[in-house]
Amino acid sequence: MENNGSLPPKPERLKQKRIRNLVIAVILLVIYIWAFSGVIRAMDWSMLQKLDENIRQVLPKLFSPDLTEWRKVFDKILETIFIAYAGTLIAAILAVPFGFWAAKNMVKSPVWNTMGKWFLILDRTFPELILAIIFVISVGPGAFAGVLTIGLTAFGMLGKLYAEVIESIDMKVVEAMEANGANKIQILFYGIMPQVLPEFLSFALYRFEIDIRASTILGLVGAGGIGTLILITAQNRNWPQLGFIIISIVVVVIAIDYISGKLRKRLV
Amino acid sequence: MQSTQHHISIYPRGMKMRVTLTLVMVALFYFFSLHKTESDFIEFFSNLDVVFMKLLSMFPPNWDYIPHAIGPLIETIQIAIVATTFSVIICIPLSLLSANTIVKNQYVYYFFRNLLNLMRTIPDILLATLFVSLFGVGILPGILALTVFSLGILAKLLSETIETIDPRQLEAIQSTGGNLLQVIWYGVVPQVLPQFISYGLYVFELNVRASLVLGFVGAGGIGSIIDTQLNFLQYKNVMAILILLLAAVIFIETVSNFLRRRVV
Amino acid sequence: MITFKDVSLVYPNGTQGLKHVNVTIDEGEFVVIVGLSGAGKSTFIRSINRMVTPTYGELYVDGENVIQLQGKELRKLRTKVGMIFQNYNLVNRSSVMKNTISGRLGHTGTLRSILNLYSKKDRALAYENLKRVNIEEYVYQRADQLSGGQQQRVSIARVLTQEPKIILADEPVASLDPPTSHQVMKYLKKINQEDHITTIVNLHFIDMAMEYADRIIGMRDGEIVFDGPASEVTEKTFEEIYNRPIREHDLRGSE
Numbered sequence A: 001m002e003n004n005g006s007l008p009p010k011p012e013r014l015k016q017k018r019i020r021n022l023v024i025a026v027i028l029l030v031i032y033i034w035a036f037s038g039v040i041r042a043m044d045w046s047m048l049q050k051l052d053e054n055i056r057q058v059l060p061k062l063f064s065p066d067l068t069e070w071r072k073v074f075d076k077i078l079e080t081i082f083i084a085y086a087g088t089l090i091a092a093i094l095a096v097p098f099g100f101w102a103a104k105n106m107v108k109s110p111v112w113n114t115m116g117k118w119f120l121i122l123d124r125t126f127p128e129l130i131l132a133i134i135f136v137i138s139v140g141p142g143a144f145a146g147v148l149t150i151g152l153t154a155f156g157m158l159g160k161l162y163a164e165v166i167e168s169i170d171m172k173v174v175e176a177m178e179a180n181g182a183n184k185i186q187i188l189f190y191g192i193m194p195q196v197l198p199e200f201l202s203f204a205l206y207r208f209e210i211d212i213r214a215s216t217i218l219g220l221v222g223a224g225g226i227g228t229l230i231l232i233t234a235q236n237r238n239w240p241q242l243g244f245i246i247i248s249i250v251v252v253v254i255a256i257d258y259i260s261g262k263l264r265k266r267l268v
Numbered sequence B: 001m002q003s004t005q006h007h008i009s010i011y012p013r014g015m016k017m018r019v020t021l022t023l024v025m026v027a028l029f030y031f032f033s034l035h036k037t038e039s040d041f042i043e044f045f046s047n048l049d050v051v052f053m054k055l056l057s058m059f060p061p062n063w064d065y066i067p068h069a070i071g072p073l074i075e076t077i078q079i080a081i082v083a084t085t086f087s088v089i090i091c092i093p094l095s096l097l098s099a100n101t102i103v104k105n106q107y108v109y110y111f112f113r114n115l116l117n118l119m120r121t122i123p124d125i126l127l128a129t130l131f132v133s134l135f136g137v138g139i140l141p142g143i144l145a146l147t148v149f150s151l152g153i154l155a156k157l158l159s160e161t162i163e164t165i166d167p168r169q170l171e172a173i174q175s176t177g178g179n180l181l182q183v184i185w186y187g188v189v190p191q192v193l194p195q196f197i198s199y200g201l202y203v204f205e206l207n208v209r210a211s212l213v214l215g216f217v218g219a220g221g222i223g224s225i226i227d228t229q230l231n232f233l234q235y236k237n238v239m240a241i242l243i244l245l246l247a248a249v250i251f252i253e254t255v256s257n258f259l260r261r262r263v264v
Numbered sequence C: 001m002i003t004f005k006d007v008s009l010v011y012p013n014g015t016q017g018l019k020h021v022n023v024t025i026d027e028g029e030f031v032v033i034v035g036l037s038g039a040g041k042s043t044f045i046r047s048i049n050r051m052v053t054p055t056y057g058e059l060y061v062d063g064e065n066v067i068q069l070q071g072k073e074l075r076k077l078r079t080k081v082g083m084i085f086q087n088y089n090l091v092n093r094s095s096v097m098k099n100t101i102s103g104r105l106g107h108t109g110t111l112r113s114i115l116n117l118y119s120k121k122d123r124a125l126a127y128e129n130l131k132r133v134n135i136e137e138y139v140y141q142r143a144d145q146l147s148g149g150q151q152q153r154v155s156i157a158r159v160l161t162q163e164p165k166i167i168l169a170d171e172p173v174a175s176l177d178p179p180t181s182h183q184v185m186k187y188l189k190k191i192n193q194e195d196h197i198t199t200i201v202n203l204h205f206i207d208m209a210m211e212y213a214d215r216i217i218g219m220r221d222g223e224i225v226f227d228g229p230a231s232e233v234t235e236k237t238f239e240e241i242y243n244r245p246i247r248e249h250d251l252r253g254s255e
């Protein structure tokens, strides 16, 4: 294509880029062949024959929700909310000192500061379910393990977000207070906190929205919330009740997102 | 107001009241939540030795179990790749339809916006359960669940990026007589491609994490062997799987982060 | 030939962009539209390639009333009419070549253009046009690495690659410094003379209008308030068009 009579040759740089893109494309292709062939081999194609029947059997039942056990469902949904709330609040408080530790403008020693950042990164790499399993084994099954899990996973993200907020504050206020002879505690409460608190709260609310969703899976490993009930209901092929659970969760999530979104708008 | 000020506060009175009230409510609901979830931190800290002992029951991990976990881990990653691919493809028309720089019809625009919002309210566990109930136990419901789960997030991110593109560049392509596909390919794609790649990688990371959930509801992947080993109380095996999984997550996220930094 | 017959345009918010415009522009003319900001210059030229749609009257381009055109027909019209913008509107992250060859989009099938399968002839044409505006050395550079004047020359090459019958330029020099402005105007003039492409340029600098135009059309409040050969125009004419004395910023200045 490019050896057109009147067009100049492509520069070396572009040719290299072309080769690089080609290499990337080949690697991607290999990965895709690997992934798709694996998946196709693992696929149970016979289930597609039952699909038609399943859909005719299951879908209508899902759409006629059964409210007889609404108390149980409500209790479990409330428990899910409590877990998310308690966990998020613990994380939101715990994240404050760690946020300061990981903020560049608050820590004099860069090494110490980087350690704070790494600590938070380390925390964020743990998927919820891994921590939930560890906590269920250590403190026993129940909602408490869920609270600990949410607290510990949420705090890594909040710590990072808090650190970014702290790094963006107006340091002139702090310097002026230092010049006036204020001590560290006074600077913290009168110079820094008023600047960062609204955004801290806003991020905590945002994380609460995420944690509501996250808390629904804890029950899979016995760490409380609605997860166990979802699992049992599905295993018993109690589709009408599953339909009810799905609707309830979607309504609760939308409601909490909406309220939290409104609050966040007013905060910032 | 009759009350003369005894000492002058830097905050207005009303605000102080409101803040205090809010704090009290937040704290009350917190203690209520702790009570309801039977979270007893005093007991927790006083029995720390017991907790620690139980934790130790997971150590040392049974490394001999690792070979059994490799197969399911590979399956997990393959599910995540396939699901990410599907959602990357489907999200393109979806995000174009929910970007106001492309769609001028208000009804269409709000319909697809709200559809995306609704998709993101459904937690991954519900999607997985739903698809298992329709398709039966296997890998297919897992792929579908992750596809829908990541589609909502990806399409939202991409449509927001498409909403920030420079419409003048589209106008120029339009003025040459290009049709809609050509306008998108020549005007939109170059402007959003780097972010799109970055979002795709990000969603792949999310999918790897979320695919852990699938096995517990019978939708394939490494979760199912964790579930079995947990039920058999084989905590040392569980720990070995968790460490393997964590290593895989860290590896994938490191590579993905590296690639993301290169493209943006 | 372009003919406006009693054309009016009301924007959805009620603003009257054009009011009963009647004018004919012959093939090969170099027309400059002048008027204050908001006079309706952009609305006027964007009606011609139907980037905006007049709400009343008839507008003939090449013998065809374009007001009702839609879909394929509309794209065919736009293929015949090239447009140059104040902010160049190049696709920033694409190469100069890709930007230039996008002028062929209207002539190229969708699949071919997406797969980048342009004919040798098209590629040669694009390169030839880059040469005509002396920007060929940047052919493989990214568009956003070029200066404003260079980008505007690329956008001229893009329009030329379209092989249009008419070129519309909406304030093509408003973002450029005086020497570059003159350079761009000279290229437009040269193309008009060599290829006999009808050229309509919006300007608000009166000295440039007088220097380059064959014919000047003055607009105020959506109406044509002056129309005559550039040789007949004096500063007094502009004061009438602008309805106020000439000020310094109405002049671009010389090179």
Ligand SMILES: Nc1ncnc2c1ncn2[C@@H]1O[C@H](COP(=O)(O)OP(=O)(O)O)[C@@H](O)[C@H]1O
Binding pocket: C011, C012, C013, C015, C016, C017, C035, C036, C037, C038, C039, C040, C041, C042, C043, C044
């Ligand atoms: N998209 C639009 N919607 C509403 N009003 C517009 C729009 N574009 C231009 N106008 C209005 O139409 C009038 C003419 O604008 P325009 O043709 O851009 O003038 P000029 O190019 O001479 O500055 C102005 O009052 C302007 O505010």
Ligand SMILES: [Mg+2]
Binding pocket: C038, C041, C042, C043, C170, C171
């Ligand atoms: Mg204008």
